[in-house]
Amino acid sequence: MNAHADYATRLLAWFDVHGRHDLPWQHPRTPYRVWLSEIMLQQTQVRVVIPYFERFVAALPDVQALASAPQDTVLALWSGLGYYARARNLHAAAQRCVDMHGGDLPRDPVALLELPGIGRSTAGAILSQAWGDPFAILDGNVKRVLARRHAVEGWPGQPKVETRLWAIAEGLLPANRLADYTQAQMDFGATLCTRHNPACLLCPVNADCAAFLQGRVDELPTPRPAKALPEREASVLLLEDGQGRVLLEKRPPTGVWASLWSLPQAADEAQALDWLAAQSPGIVDPVDVDSPSRLQPVQHGFTHFRLRLQPLHWSGLAARHHVRDNDRLRWVARDELATLGIPAPIRTLLLAPRVAQED
DNA sequence: AATTCGGGGTA
């Protein structure tokens, strides 16, 4: 038995006893459900995904249903998961499957990779799990496991390091049980070969792990180089009418929170008031723009910057309802909030606004 | 090659 077969064999034996066999996308394990789960799981932990997955497949159970759904429905089902480009790409890919692949996800790896939102690792995960085809994955789990097993130096996000890890992953592929092998790697990385305090003494492959043998498990993989986060500020308008409806604005199709519904936003308070003065004839009866109340600022962290939003609140306004649904501006009742894609911090603000604390 | 996309869990 060579070392490669030995690795896969040992991992699969571990998986049969200790792996996760009751995840919702495993029963039934259809291509559509595997695809949806893999997209949701990009940069997102299993525990977080599960309720979103259940809700999504219940509402849109197959490719056809997804392809024909309105974008707002798809984004509403995604609301809170983050990385909303995933939802827009998933939606567009489903429509392309209907147009070009008979309503099914293609099994051809080239066609699969051409679909938006599916890169090399996700394609490998889908091909191996949906059909048992021999393709490797290289997600965060596998990068960590292989960086340790082969003592690969350097941050795995670095192209040179990633190329090396791909080559190792391809070389370790077994001849069969590909679906289980893919799942085994992810379970192994998520539950045993974890970033902190990995259970090396219980590890089925520790005899071949360079990091373990060298006592360097805590050093590998090399962490991402630290970078200071810039801070941005903005003001948002929370306009409420007498019935508790709020005015929402659909964000542009690119950039942060693309195509989601949020509060009208301006660079600062003065520009927010200017915007209101300019827009008010169309959306409300003239209001006293000098008297908003300041709510508690919303602090929100992104990957690459920190955002501080200062909400300016008016209530009891007289809404003008010739604002059409097709427009970017829309008065939305509290009951309707669940049907729209809304950024998590904005949803929190709408459901539980807090007055600014004196300090 | 570097940057841009959220949100939640965790030490």
Add this chain to the structure above:
DNA sequence: TACCCAGAATT
């Protein structure tokens, strides 16, 4: 806090 997580698309 800071970092990480079933990454991909864009520039």
